[in-house]
Amino acid sequence: MDISKAPNPRKLQLCRIYFLTGFAFLPFVWAVNVCWFFEEAFRKPPYTEQTQIKRYVIYSAIGTFIWTIALITWIILFQANRAAWGATADYISFIIPLGVP
Amino acid sequence: MAQQIKAAAIWLLLMFQSTASVIGERTRDKMYEPILGASCFRRLNGTHQTGCSSTFSGSVGVLHLINIDADLEFLLTSPPSPPYAPMIPPHLFTRANLLRLKEAGPKIISVVLLINRSKIEQFSHELNCPNQYSGLKLNNSTETATCDAKKVTNTWNRWGTGLLHEDFPFPIYYIADPEEIDKLEKCFIKFNDFDYESHALRSLCAVEIKSFMSAAVNSEVCMRRTNFINNLGGSKYCDPLEGRNVYATLYPRSPTENVDINTDEKFIIVSCRLDTTSMFDGLGLGAMDSLQSLAILTQVAHMLHILLPSQNTLTDPKRNVLFVAFNGESYDYIGSQRFVYDMENLAFPTRSTRTTPISFDNIEFMLDIGTLDDIGNIKLHTLTSTLLAKQLLQQLNRYAKSSRYGFNVNFESNVGYHIPPTSAQSFLRRDEKFPALILNALPNNRFYHSIYDDVDNVAFIYANTSQDYTKLADVNDMKNISVNSLQMKVRNVSSIVAMALYETLTGKQYQGNQVANPLLADEFFYCFLLSSDCPLFKASSYLNSPPGVPLPPMRYISVLGGSQESSGWTYRLFGYLLSHQEPSVPKENCTQLPLYYFAGLNDTGECRRTTQNYTHALSPAFLIEDYDWRSGQYSTWTESTWSQFSARIFLRPSNVHEITILSIGIVVFIISFCLIYIISSRWEVLFEDLPASNAALPMPTAC
Numbered sequence: 061m062d063i064s065k066a067p068n069p070r071k072l073q074l075c076r077i078y079f080l081t082g083f084a085f086l087p088f089v090w091a092v093n094v095c096w097f098f099e100e101a102f103r104k105p106p107y108t109e110q111t112q113i114k115r116y117v118i119y120s121a122i123g124t125f126i127w128t129i130a131l132i133t134w135i136i137l138f139q140a141n142r143a144a145w146g147a148t149a150d151y152i153s154f155i156i157p158l159g160v161p
Numbered sequence: 162m163a164q165q166i167k168a169a170a171i172w173l174l175l176m177f178q179s180t181a182s183v184i185g186e187r188t189r190d191k192m193y194e195p196i197l198g199a200s201c202f203r204r205l206n207g208t209h210q211t212g213c214s215s216t217f218s219g220s221v222g223v224l225h226l227i228n229i230d231a232d233l234e235f236l237l238t239s240p241p242s243p244p245y246a247p248m249i250p251p252h253l254f255t256r257a258n259l260l261r262l263k264e265a266g267p268k269i270i271s272v273v274l275l276i277n278r279s280k281i282e283q284f285s286h287e288l289n290c291p292n293q294y295s296g297l298k299l300n301n302s303t304e305t306a307t308c309d310a311k312k313v314t315n316t317w318n319r320w321g322t323g324l325l326h327e328d329f330p331f332p333i334y335y336i337a338d339p340e341e342i343d344k345l346e347k348c349f350i351k352f353n354d355f356d357y358e359s360h361a362l363r364s365l366c367a368v369e370i371k372s373f374m375s376a377a378v379n380s381e382v383c384m385r386r387t388n389f390i391n392n393l394g395g396s397k398y399c400d401p402l403e404g405r406n407v408y409a410t411l412y413p414r415s416p417t418e419n420v421d422i423n424t425d426e427k428f429i430i431v432s433c434r435l436d437t438t439s440m441f442d443g444l445g446l447g448a449m450d451s452l453q454s455l456a457i458l459t460q461v462a463h464m465l466h467i468l469l470p471s472q473n474t475l476t477d478p479k480r481n482v483l484f485v486a487f488n489g490e491s492y493d494y495i496g497s498q499r500f501v502y503d504m505e506n507l508a509f510p511t512r513s514t515r516t517t518p519i520s521f522d523n524i525e526f527m528l529d530i531g532t533l534d535d536i537g538n539i540k541l542h543t544l545t546s547t548l549l550a551k552q553l554l555q556q557l558n559r560y561a562k563s564s565r566y567g568f569n570v571n572f573e574s575n576v577g578y579h580i581p582p583t584s585a586q587s588f589l590r591r592d593e594k595f596p597a598l599i600l601n602a603l604p605n606n607r608f609y610h611s612i613y614d615d616v617d618n619v620a621f622i623y624a625n626t627s628q629d630y631t632k633l634a635d636v637n638d639m640k641n642i643s644v645n646s647l648q649m650k651v652r653n654v655s656s657i658v659a660m661a662l663y664e665t666l667t668g669k670q671y672q673g674n675q676v677a678n679p680l681l682a683d684e685f686f687y688c689f690l691l692s693s694d695c696p697l698f699k700a701s702s703y704l705n706s707p708p709g710v711p712l713p714p715m716r717y718i719s720v721l722g723g724s725q726e727s728s729g730w731t732y733r734l735f736g737y738l739l740s741h742q743e744p745s746v747p748k749e750n751c752t753q754l755p756l757y758y759f760a761g762l763n764d765t766g767e768c769r770r771t772t773q774n775y776t777h778a779l780s781p782a783f784l785i786e787d788y789d790w791r792s793g794q795y796s797t798w799t800e801s802t803w804s805q806f807s808a809r810i811f812l813r814p815s816n817v818h819e820i821t822i823l824s825i826g827i828v829v830f831i832i833s834f835c836l837i838y839i840i841s842s843r844w845e846v847l848f849e850d851l852p853a854s855n856a857a858l859p860m861p862t863a864c
Contacts, residue, residue, distance in 0.1 A: 146382075150385060150389060151389075153369070158217070158375040159214060159373060159374050159376070159377055159396070160377050161377050
């Protein structure tokens, strides 16, 4: 969808839907929201809905950032301690590597 | 015209040329030369992993022939171009050397090749105390009370190196074929064995071994992962060691629907071990460590079967003999532990046999045939001195020393906790008062649980007489077999044991001149040591069934879906040798067990009433829910799964060579990027005449 052709209220509506959807543990939707509406929020000449879009984009960016930090921390923690955690680590894994502890 | 002829001639020439010189060989096949051998693999127990594994994509090492200790020293202290793959002859394949290689780590030693060379003095990879952490234990000790590993000379396998119970970070491959060894040596001499300083700078002959193991840590972990509900890939990590015990009764038991124990019934158990093991997949015959006892058990059973009158004429007509060959005994007594467990739970024999269960109250005593390395000097081991043991020893010695038979075997009593690692330990462990008597000679097998416990270790020579081996022989009829041969030794011990049991059962001394037939031992060893395509196996198969493969049966317990060859052949053998012929039953009616139609001695076919059956040899640890894997109560051995075993040699380019190639690649990659960029930015200069690709198309209208 080429967003530049949509009318401004439609843009706002889309941006809000993406922002709200992100709360369903979908940080990628927030990330998409940021990329998609970044131009609209910060580069385009001002229009009525822009302040709201800007707000949603900033919040989505913060959400994405927090999620990224959390995921990276967890992945490092899990990969470093998988063998030590024993059964617990196996129970929360879907694919267990072959031939290693 | 002349030109056409010329062209045709050139074409013809080209065609001839191509047929003569074009070889349709793949580059891969030109690069690699496969090597045949047997691989070491990973086994796990409740606490450890043992054996070897390669890396996921295969371990590669530069070949290096080890002739003396100094060669090994050179690799470990100043390897010019690691990782290396030492080719070690058996006499240097010692515990000390292997542990040094292990310590050096896979960065220096990535593969170990064991090459078959001239015979050596000793080679045993089992522990000094086989089954050290199972069997009879005292005072909650984790180690068995029957063997003290600290006093090596007094252990049951003093030549043992224990390498079978070590974990190696590199694959170990055994190469037996002289041609394959020759290939390796030639490659080593041609490319590696000179100018060691420049090793890092030139191409070297290297070997690649693929034997990647899926399981890791211990049985608990790999079984958990295998049985795991989230296991999306459905991948198996390991399988429990699993097989079948084979048993047969001397007299058939009457079928009944009754599930209560019949306390009147009395059994004498005569047992031995069915399996053996070695470090390498598919190898190891266990000729001395366990096949001798199986041969003796078979002959005792066969002789008693022929000698004894019908059951109701015995002193106690409710008496019977139960012959059992336990499987998986090399791995913490899997078979006997399960047998004891089944008997305790009244699950032996299985319901499908339609006989009453046998409990411990039904057992009169157990005579366990252990390893008989020195077959002329046998000890009768018991935990405590009992009347029963004294009586049996007296009987054994009477026949052993009788001038009438001239067996020349000596039986001695040995009372106390120093008992050999045999199946009886599982029974004694449950109850120390269990009347277990163990026949065992002083350990003298220098190749216990190794690939060299073979035909040569027992000095077996096949007599191949083609005479009847199913009848007993006269004591003076040697059947042209030498007095000191394995066959005669087995004949002597079997006859003595059978005569003593005859006396126990009938209450009368044995007076006959008939003894076990040395030809049966001859045929038995030929089948189990040289070829399954043999007269005895053929006679004990179904009529006109396809012959066995011309290789000896595998005697390692293996896993579910493994070969199970030796239990299968033992089952049929017990069936044939312990059954009564039913001449009145025609072939058509001889289809349902216990009736079985055997090929028989001359391939004529005969219907016989059999008594043999299988019981499951899977450790109870895998049946008990939430079993504590570290408790040491039952065997926990599992075998890792693997996808392939392969070995091949090739020329490994030097590091410098590899880095140069990679660098050139990267440079070409970057140059091509720059080139494309320049071309696309200056396209008008290059493609001046051509119209722009989008010139014909009008610009799209913006909406």
